[in-house]
Amino acid sequence: MDIFKETLKTFIVNIIKEEKKIDVSSLQAEKLIKNPPDDSFGDYCLAAYYMQNYGFQGKPETAAGDLYNLCGRRFAEIAGLFDKIEIKGAYVNFFVKRERFVSEVVKEVVDSGSDYGRDVPEKPLTAAIDFSSPNIAKPFGVGHLRSTVIGMSLSKIYEFCGHKVIKINYLGDFGTQFGKLITAFCRYGDINFSEFEKDPVKVLYELYVRIHKDEQTDATVEEEAKKRFKTLEDFMSLNKRGFEEYLGAIKGLGDKKIKNIFSGSPEAAEASESTVADAAYIPENIKLSEENKNLFCGTAEGQYNLWKIFRKLSIEEFKRIYKSIGIEFDSYEGEAESAEFSKDIKEILLKSGIAEISEGAAIVNVKGIKAPALIAKSDGTSLYLSRDIVTVISRMAKYNFDKMIYVVGSEQALHFSQLFGIFGILKENAEKIKAGKNFKHYASMIDGKLIHVKFGRIIGMSTRKGNLVFLEDYIEEARLKALEKLEERLKILENNLSVEIKDAAKKLSEGIEELETLTENVEQQSLIHGQKKEQIYLTSLKVGIGAVIFNDLKTRRTTDVNFNWDNVLSFEGQTGPYLQYTVSRINSLLNRLDVNETDLKNDAQSFRFSKNDADFDDIFLIAKQIYGLKTAVHSAVEQNEPSVLSTFALDLASYFNKYYQNHRLIGKNYDYVKPRIAMLVSVKTVLVSILNLLCIPVLDKM
């Protein structure tokens, strides 16, 4: 509970009401209270120009004078929490009682633990978040990392605030590209099948690259690919259900899954992914081999099986990668599922007069967008857009979402404005739609609930040879760099240690007893030095992952990222490892101070600070930063912008490191140390919370 702001709010509401005879709602009052840009100006302020509607007219300076006098006269009402009021230009500044402020903040963090900073909304929403969504004909490159990490982080932030989140991975498992891949498989006679078994994704990638190259010179490639894709899609629609019945069947299905997922049982997790497993079911006796090639390439069913095999191999690979960086989904969906119904969409939109035929293709004209929205090709096969329409309606039936968030690059902005526009049309023309009850119901309630969370491109990223950087190589590069740094540091520690031992031995021989400090130091340092090989591996891996992920989350999403290896591989300053390092520093300190956290909670003494202490100003800065967490979380949700939290965490870590550098705790008496332990725990709690929300691994030691 924010007692300082609340108190100030009622204070100002009362003043306006009683002195100016104007009623102000608490929400309006909240907007009047701002934070000065600098601590020396105070902690809260009222700006005269915002007060004009509340009886403070005239020049800002004179209005501020009026306001200042009234506040001053009634200062006794807030004297319990505030020290003083000052006037400065057009502003009236309020200074909190700093000792009280710090102890309130620290107490609240220690009491609420990992819940601290939660911004609970009046009404929790069901938010479906579609992110990562790789195209499985292509390997998982670094480009996918941004969507993956932004989406995962947003999911965590929404969940942290108490919203229901459904994390959806919408696999690009369909389209002409698969026709190309199948074409490649069937055309080339020199496929290495034993390698296919060992590293399928690599072979698929080679096929992909090769067919694209051939396409440049050979026009028959595209022709064949299109034909094969049509064969595939037609085969899949053979024994299809109607969209209307399908919608009826899946209605509310998500509810069960959501509940299960939230209970966290392993069966539930499996069940939620079963759709993919089912779709990827492949007959036992069919294997990729030279002999079976004709089987795959000759018939429609063969191609269908081949497609399933490619799909399955890719998904397995993706899951492995996701797991390694701590990403998980509640549901895997595929475009192929929606393809089954995209013809229904085309027919409904045509019949209802929303779509029309132009140059043989089906298009929708969306208000305000010049480019026509293509929903079907002239050969009748489906397109990205029509499949997306099906998908959203299905999701609405399944999950009844309040928000559907697409975390997709900004280059697809046009696609999404067309998609969103079509649902606007469907809502406006709800009566005209010639379709079943289910379709009309769901399709008309989607408008306004779709959000495109776009992000900028990563520019200039390439390896020495190729142009696509595989995520795993990227992480490995970061890991090696972290390892290098770690080993360097271990070596320095080792040197210091041996010098110390020599020194002590010398002193011992001279008869000076320093055994106690020696053993303490040896113990401490061997803790670090004694890290086993696996530990060193894990540490460097976590640091590497932290660096890579933070790099994608530290700037505002919409700006393009100028990729620079040196930037990513530097672990100093505004980086993930800096945050991880700060946490491990606190850990180390807490270990040395022998902390009992339950003790801390029950002992009011833990939260009492004195402003006469030399470190108080620095503690106040830390407390003030911590106090801002809730606002930061709130605006991260508001803007769908994880970077708000990255910046926040960097600031907090910086304040803490300054404190750490300037004030020592070891060796001080316990009464002095106790409240500071609570402060340390608070900083750690907040940093760890944010690292979790940003999908960055936390380390005990570095």
Added chain:
RNA sequence: GCGUUCAUAGCUCAGAUGGAUAGAGCAACAGCCUUCUAAGCUGUGGGUCGCAGGUUCGAAUCCUGCUGGACGCACCA
């Protein structure tokens, strides 16, 4: 050509939704490890907020124009 979007220190970016003196980190230079992890800390230098207008008490932030970049614009996703 039309549309979207961006332009802040040498480089990478913040800038609380129009408010007080535009801030960090890298890089450069000068310092701090026999005392809690130097992946840290301290200090110095570095700015016509792309350019020109406009809106008002007040603009890096809003509107218009220009310049420059990125992305997108009919059967790819």
